[in-house]
Amino acid sequence: MPVQTKKIINDGNRSVDEMLEGVLAAHPRHLKSAAGSPRSIIARDGPRAGKVGLVIGGGSGHEPTFLGFVGKGLADAAAIGNVFASPPPDPILECAKAVSGGAGVLFMYGNYAGDVMNFDMAAEMAAMDDIEVRTVLSTDDVASAPRDQRQKRRGVAGNFFIFKAAGAACDRMLSFDECERIARKANDHTFTMGVALSPCSLPQTRRPNFEIGPDEMEIGMGIHGEPGIARGKLKTADEITDEMLDKILAEMAPVRGDKVAVLVNSLGSTPLMELYIMNRRLRRRLDDIGVSVHATWVGNYCTSLEMAGASVTLMHLDGELQTMLDHPCDCAMFRAG
Amino acid sequence: MPVQTKKIINDGNRSVDEMLEGVLAAHPRHLKSAAGSPRSIIARDGPRAGKVGLVIGGGSGHEPTFLGFVGKGLADAAAIGNVFASPPPDPILECAKAVSGGAGVLFMYGNYAGDVMNFDMAAEMAAMDDIEVRTVLSTDDVASAPRDQRQKRRGVAGNFFIFKAAGAACDRMLSFDECERIARKANDHTFTMGVALSPCSLPQTRRPNFEIGPDEMEIGMGIHGEPGIARGKLKTADEITDEMLDKILAEMAPVRGDKVAVLVNSLGSTPLMELYIMNRRLRRRLDDIGVSVHATWVGNYCTSLEMAGASVTLMHLDGELQTMLDHPCDCAMFRAG
Amino acid sequence: MTAIDTAGLKTMFDEIAVAIEADKDRLCQLDGVIGDADHGIAMALGFGAVRDVLAALDLSAIEPTALLNTAAKSFLNAVGASSGPLYATAFMRGAAAVKGKAALADADVVAMLQAMAQGIRDRGKAELGEKTMVDAWQPAAEAAATAHAAGRTLAESLDAAFAAAERGAEATKDMIAAKGRSSRLGERSLGHMDPGAASAVTVIGAMRKGLA
Amino acid sequence: MTAIDTAGLKTMFDEIAVAIEADKDRLCQLDGVIGDADHGIAMALGFGAVRDVLAALDLSAIEPTALLNTAAKSFLNAVGASSGPLYATAFMRGAAAVKGKAALADADVVAMLQAMAQGIRDRGKAELGEKTMVDAWQPAAEAAATAHAAGRTLAESLDAAFAAAERGAEATKDMIAAKGRSSRLGERSLGHMDPGAASAVTVIGAMRKGLA
């Protein structure tokens, strides 16, 4: 019997529901669940008539993605799936109903086969309820497909910037077309690369979801432990940061004077100290090429349970995206703007 | 040669300084370092004439404690030590000088021999510069000494509540006496218990700082890996939460109708999912005894690098402490109120 | 040769639930190699939910179509993920294929299998050779149909389906994934069996056991 | 028997730096058992900083007191922690004890050791038997004084100090910690050597090597 990963849980099959009970208990002023649908988490202050509704969602285990992004100025609702599993259509539909203000509802989530199938089913069901749904997938993971197949890429930590920009557009009461356009643009301008050092374990199995040598790292690993693009010996923070940044810059192709927003994200157990060490290198490199950093976010934004590793996201800003990113938001787990 | 813990770092001896460079790069609107003293982190918006200055500090490796608590409405400055090591007197003194508004300076930090010696030396030096310093130690770790020796206890995650209450008092321009009184009261009303599941490693050694069996947990472990009060088999989230809460309630002795603030804190790699599962249990237990929860904080507030484990803190509120806790603060790493 | 009524379908689902529960760890391990290590959990949750829902039904009061639709709905809501919509669609299409029947003759079972396979293809938009459960389901449905058309018994037809599913799953080892989570791996997916194809073998084997 | 000038003191600090660097891992391990596993790091950082600062000094331009104060200051600023104030105070007291001297005679070295031990006691407010570095430093200083008073050479006196430090460190295994980080362990600190006492043995051993 292999050693099981230690977790502070009860029944692994109940972990998501127990988490949500704890979330609602902790944040009653910000969050509620849709009536009869505990997996549909709704912003108390957010949805309103005439506003495009923003529904996000996906598997659990990435907290604070997705439920932490529910709040005024960001997402109106999140549909929550099992660990690393898309939510089924029903809770997504309940989210859509709860946030529909008559101006259309945007579905935004990471590009995974399971999510696409479930959200598409929910969109069909919403149409039957006369709710117009449009979908914008996030595809920021540079490592997950070649440049000419951007639409095949996974959505990872860049979700935060992409959802935040879209949420701002919705909160500013822009039209459905405008909200959709800005959401797509936010995705097009956002690039993420990750590195994993150690695996995580699902609550039900408590077994590492992949194997990696004691001195190895994997560049480009997905946030569910999907294999990345290259495995190699663990390098220094500067080398790792350079490797990720080089890939991102090659795609983003900024010119001197351009502005970016930066997110240095922990996949779970990598501590702030290491994230800030990475940010130091990022800043030096960006300074060197004359790219200015408008805002920096550092911390646990999109995790894979207790996986060790980190990701770097850059959003290539123009005036519009900068305004959207600066737009205030008030979520249970953080506030900004 | 034993396997080394994987970390995204460069030279382990440079990690703290590199982290601080990354912090200042990330949060230029909130933080700066004192001139010539890179280990003295000062709130850009906070210190002002006539206000009691609040200087906190301690070893690195607990991020966002301490530097994350620097900001308007909370601490005016933090002196940053090596990993798990008190800062020396000089950076503490520079903090005191930078935040002194002529109304006195409060030193607040966790009760550890090293910190006491260094902060006391700094206080003596400040006195020579005509800065009046008073010290309030935090001693919230219920596990670290018997009840009749409260003053011997360690300061752990409760720091967050204690500093926040004191910072609010200072921000409200209360007198030195009042600020000190409120700081002491905040500490007296705050109780923390932790549980550790796995060790962390210092950047220099990258070797686990204690050993623990693959199915064991340690209740009462300190945030530097100091042994706790009891080691046993890993239990369920509900059992662990009960064990910690029972100890806290036995000390706090709330009566039906009392109010508390709750902090469920990760020691590093324990994910939000597990913290919220614990919060679920806490809430049910508190509901059962008629104690109402005024506010709940869940996340990484006081960590031990990548240690796995969690702590539960309760602050027993009265009207005054509630007002202080609700007072807005604006720190680089979070905002509240 | 008696026709299969709702009690028979319930037996089939009970067999699937047992078989998948026993196979859960292997499926998670397969998914760990090229995916996110949860396929066994998803399948076990889904068929466990179906079993629980069917246990509470008055089987004499409903027809096969309603039972299959109920199974589809409860599987979907327990699972989400990729397998949720795929199997839910499979069972809904199966339900449609036997609409109006009080019990299923051999031909109905074969039609149900074909509808299920087609449903999975439609929902996932996957073709043969893209390293998904389609590579087990489609040959299995075809083999059952061929055997049935050749006059074989239901048991023989399901044997043929099972053997075809096994071959199909085995063949996924030599495929590069083009759909689903593992499609980003490129060549790195080579050499590993697709977990969805592997579980399809288990499901079809249990169906055979439960139905014939 | 020549007196010890600033070059001699620099040699002493160089020896300490070498010895502590070599002992770093063991000290971290000892601290890991009853503390926070960083004692070796702190000591190595501290004496490494002292070595670097002294290397840049013009030794002919300063007196022992200034050298010791410089060492104290650089140790403190590199370390903080518990060892920082304790050793910084030790060296500052040592500096005061030899104030005005251009070089240290045997008696001055012994006086310096006694002042250092007293400085550690004062700063840490620790008594003998509380399982701290005091349990090595105080007997060591006393042994040196006794030997010196009995007419022994400096080398012999420092041998006596080293032996006493070793015994003192060994004795901490049987003590329950009453000061410092390990004081919250109660009985659980029994059986383990105090890391600060262990490093004191290393420091005193290196001082013996560098001075005599």
Ligand SMILES: Nc1ncnc2c1ncn2[C@@H]1O[C@H](COP(=O)(O)OP(=O)(O)O)[C@@H](O)[C@H]1O
């Ligand atoms: N587009 C698709 N068409 C058919 N089958 C698919 C498709 N996408 C994924 N699958 C199947 O789903 C399986 C994975 O299911 P599961 O692990 O439950 O979902 P998830 O990938 O969401 O974690 C794959 O092994 C594959 O057989």
Ligand SMILES: Nc1ncnc2c1ncn2[C@@H]1O[C@H](COP(=O)(O)OP(=O)(O)O)[C@@H](O)[C@H]1O
């Ligand atoms: N009050 C004190 N008096 C004397 N020595 C002390 C005192 N507190 C701690 N020490 C010594 O300091 C050592 C620990 O030093 P170190 O690990 O560098 O600092 P920290 O405990 O801050 O991590 C202990 O082993 C003990 O010998």
Ligand SMILES: [Mg+2]
């Ligand atoms: Mg999954």
Ligand SMILES: [Mg+2]
């Ligand atoms: Mg320490």
Ligand SMILES: [Mg+2]
């Ligand atoms: Mg999967």
Ligand SMILES: [Mg+2]
């Ligand atoms: Mg120590």
